[in-house]
Amino acid sequence: MVDIVKQTTTKLLKPIDADKNIFDLLDDRAKRTPDEEIIRYRDDSGQWQGFTGTAFRAEVVALAKGLIAKGFMPGDSIAILASTSWQWTALDFATLSIGCVVVPIYETNSAAQIKMICNDSTVKCMICGTDAQRDKVMTVKDECPTLRDIYVLQTGAIDAIEELGEGVSDAEFEERRAATHGDVLATIVYTSGSTGTPKGIELTHANFVFTVYSGFQYMPEFTLGEDQAMWLFLPLAHVFARYMQFICLAGTVKLGLGSNFKTIIKDFQEFKPTLILAVPRVFEKVYNAASQRAGTGFKGRLFNRAAITARDWSRAQQAGKQLPLGERLRYNFYKKAVYSKIIDVFGGRAGRAISGGAAIAPDLSHFFNGIGMPLLEGYGMTETTAPCSVNPFHGYKIGTIGLPLNGITFGIAKREPGADYGEVLIKSPSVCRGYHNHPELTEQQITDGWLHTGDLGDIDDEGFIQLKGRKKDIIITAGGKNVSPGELEAAVMKSEIVDQCLVIGDGKPFVAALVTLDLAGVNDWLATQGGEPVANLEEAAANPAVHAEVERLVDAANSQVSRAESIREFRIVPDVWSVDNEMLTPSLKARRSVIVEHYRKLIDTDIYVPRKNK
Known part of the structure; x- marks a missing residue:
């Protein structure tokens, strides 16, 4: 029995024929x-x-x-x-x-x-x-x-x-x-699971037909409007x-x-x-390109100030306020001098954009909202036949995944001990028939009609859903690719020279990894290569032969997955992860959130070079 503590629904405006194909x-x-x-x-x-x-x-x-x-x-x-x-x-x-x-x-x-x-x-x-x-x-x-x-x-x-x-x-x-008929299997879509082996998700004709007609009811301005x-x-x-x-x-x-x-x-x-559909990475590239074209001189300073004003306008708008008169005048100037040129990149007619596949950085959302092209963030899974929530065309809330589409219910499960938020659950005719050849997984993931998403979240007083993290370790890159880190980590950690490997990349443009070394294993391996022993982990991390061997291990791991799932960058960190320093759990599993926070500076300023003018 699922224990639901909160839920939100958008009712159907009229019934949907479940037997259409x-x-x-x-x-x-x-x-x-x-x-x-x-x-x-x-x-x-x-x-x-x-x-x-x-x-x-x-x-x-x-x-x-x-x-x-x-x-x-x-x-x-x-x-x-x-x-x-x-x-x-x-x-x-x-x-x-x-x-x-x-x-x-x-x-x-x-x-x-x-x-x-x-x-x-x-x-x-x-x-x-x-x-x-x-x-x-x-x-x-x-x-x-x-x-x-x-x-x-x-x-x-x-x-x-x-x-x-x-x-x-x-x-x-x-x-x-x-x-x-509607109940006929339409497609089997494979997506990475927690084990790293792709699982086939069965979607019927009725799943798609429901989601299409639900979308008509939720966003008729686009789906049923003229000249779209x-x-x-x-x-x-x-x-x-x-x-x-x-x-x-x-x-x-x-x-x-x-x-x-x-x-x-x-x-x-x-x-x-008239509408742009993309993953966050596309909007990041447009922003970066505009910033780089502006350069570092007068145009660069103009773009910087315009970007700040756009975000300020957006934050004021989201709070139901107005900018002071002087800033409003600057905003109107930038609208013609800067913002219109960015919108022209998309053809000049797009007044909205729908972003999905991964979370959007709030600063990026505020920037595009400020220039006049709101990024309407939504949420969906393969298991829900894509979108099950999206921010409305009017009254959208940055930082949320919007409201449920018509006929869909979101629930928040009771928090597990030690958790700050409960799991997000979904009940809808768009929920998949199950996992192909995996009846036990189907029973585990869909209980009492509720799909367990694996995400943690909350619902605000107006019914908008907020995501607060992932219950499991699946990484979703900025490009929307689901990556199961376990398979990659295990492949790299097969070597005696590697102690731990943590694959990262949630919300980032590509997958990367942090690697720690086993000092004894490194010296044993160096001896077989005719190399001199190293005295400590710092020397080991700096050793060219060791670095080359880790690179070989990463390449071998990458050969087993698609390019979008592959590790593009790695860093060897000269540290020990242990239970004592809280990097590992008592069962010696890496504590992802702790490790990522510990290496935040390395991750944000070295592995993922920050955008300029941000």
Whole structure:
């Protein structure tokens, strides 16, 4: 029995049909806006192209018929390993429309991870974006007994699949579509768990359909407004991006699709989105770029003062106050001279941005709020089919994850002994069906209808939810990547020369590690290398051969994970972590919060170099 001490709910404005499928969302849009451009993208030559509602539906149906002709049956798993593109979206809708299961795979996943995912979800077909991705899959194909077909988008997969389906009738497609009800499994999304082994999360059509219609009710200004547009460049392997793809196409939004980060600013400026969707790292990069362009002279000083004024304005606005007259005059000057130019980076039409995947630094939120583009922080998990709370367009609160979407309830569990806050729990029709092939984990994580998030938090008097830390040790980088540190730490600590390894990076742009050495082990290892012994940990940490060996260990650990999960920087600290100095628990586990706080200066000023003008 779950002991709930606080809860907050946003009621549904009207019931949501739980039996619709995801293709129905596109079908409804095509009927409403058959001749309106609903998708826009750059072709291989860099020219803008698009699909109307009718044309994109036809593309999806042609692909679905090809998959039927190939013999894929309801429940068969088809994996997509490719960058964000209209082809990804079309294949997603096509696969789902005939009752097959989409298994998204990140481009950065290692061959070992791809093998594990293929075998766990019995993938029958892999659609790769490039020849290089296919080559990576081929290194493990013989160890994936169910994987029979591999297609490559780069070399004509779309045309090949559509050609296969030319003999499949509309009636046969409609029969498969009609049999795909809300309770049918739509996708298995793999995410890192506390053990480091990815777990497959099962999401149904009803999970996505509920979250889409809940989003319509919560933010109609965007999802159902006129002349709305969003440029989607986040990986569609991430459930947050995938959900936004569905809600845009189901609503009235023109969806731009691309993945070339080298042209992202140009894409923003030419596509002119009305809403920006990104992880905190993107906004950090925009801020950093603006600061660096300003330089250190007059323009740099102007930017510094403008940034301070923007934050001051934001803090006053959040407190329901106004700046003094002199500061208001300066604010209005900066609005034209500085702030408008930053908003122009995003195309000039974006009045709001939704940030997800990781927490935003308050200073960054206040800066963007002050310049006129609030970052509406939200919260979601793969287990909740992406967003389950977000700050409203009006009345948002910086430092919170907003209010529940319509039809969703947040609860705070009774605090455990010694804890300052209780665990955040969620009850919603958007909560996943469970963990694939892990019924015991499903029972553990979803009890009495409540999903245990692993996060600690609180609910204020107005129902806004605040996060206060993580119950477990999963790291979420600024880019929104979930990283389980245990696997990396264990790999580095295999060596005799390493005493402890702590992987860090929560809310940071990349993963890093702090490493301590075992003095006796170091000297034993040096002896085998023909090296001279060291007298203390300071000498050991400074020894080039020892440093090179730790680097080799880190590289070996990194080879087992994706690039986004890999350790980019490490520092050897000449200290001993023990129970006595409270760095270790009695069971000799690293006390993460204590260690991170102890090395705060090293982390903030050396490993993660601070932003200028901040």
